[in-house]
Amino acid sequence: MLKSIAFYILPIILGYLTVIAVNETERFSSNGGSGLIHEATASSIACNWACHNNRHHCFNKHLFGLPKGLKKMVRGPVEWMMDVLGGGRSFSFYQLANIMLLGILWPLLLSIMIMHIAKRFESVQWVRRSIIPITLIGLAALLSVYILQANSTSIYDYLTEFILTLSHWSGLTYYDVNALLFIIMMPLLSVLLPWVSVFGKNRFQKI
16 A cells, blocks of 8 residues: 555655755855855846845846746736736745645646556556665655754745746746746646546556
């Protein structure tokens, strides 16, 4: 039972280990978190924490990244998503809503669908029977406890740093990255994966 649960949440664990790898690479290369993305003073040339704190500055001043037309298309959905998650309540509620919906529940649903499709392949079954998923869960948990305590940060801030780091590395804005992940990619997967699971069932051959 435990192995089966670990198998189905394996994509989430791999995703979170990717977050750790990206954030710690950026932290190491910027002398322990003193780099550009960790600054709170608004910049006209790059995204940092000021963009998270003031979305209008980022939308209006940072014109690099995605094409102008696409920026206009995704701005409305991004602002709507953030307003809905905030719900006019406290910032603590906003943080909790982000973590629960965007960091846990939605990724969990996608993770289960991905592994439901993947388990049809014999070449994946050995992973389900192995201790690899459980081992990776333990590794992610230990790293999380150590990193969050060592850096005196919260899980929300750490995930936000990941989006800012992707922005820094890709040349996109903070809200461009949010749009690609939460307005385009994850909704697309939410539609595509059930379709593949239902209509592609007879096309899968065990290999």
